[in-house]
Amino acid sequence: DTEVTQTPKHLVMGMTNKKSLKCEQHMGHRAMYWYKQKAKKPPELMFVYSYEKLSINESVPSRFSPECPNSSLLNLHLHALQPEDSALYLCASSQVLPGTGGPQYFGPGTRLTVT
């Protein structure tokens, strides 16, 4: 099973709201990722967690706050977003393979609209 689940599927929020995106995997993967994808563009890496520790933050604004409560769960907390933050937010997971890349499995994404 290579399933990564994400909730909610769609989210509309105002610029003053606080909301959270959730991601879950049960493949025993110890690396989890948040990506942002704009229309007709490839996914852009935002955060990487490895063994529940934040290992990479690709200069993402502080209005996005990731959290990894355990090895199966990944959250993305959203606060004071801007309309340009509207996008598809993708979660992915992979095994941790020292010194080499490996397959990342993506969830279906959360379509976020900021009004």
Next chain:
Amino acid sequence: GENVEQHPSTLSVQEGDSAVIKCTYSDSASNYFPWYKQELGKGPQLIIDIRSNVGEKKDQRIAVTLNKTAKHFSLHITETQPEDSAVYFCAASDGYGGSQGNLIFGKGTKLSVKP
């Protein structure tokens, strides 16, 4: 850092024809090359991948070839079907030697298969 170029950006073929998408990468240390298929409104789905110690890999109607010397890799889809219509992304692991190699994506190819 790694840079991945993908061509063409759009590709239209008749059902039953073959489709070829090409990618080049810049970092000779990259060692893992996946291909993703993304249908409208869905997350990217891993369809095939190849490691740098292999020159070719096949899975039914799809195949990937890798030329390490020239630093390019290609996706080949034979006997195309309308359900192959999607956006295809190539990627390369940047292989920087950390606990996992992050993926650098090409800009995508929109494949349309006409019945």
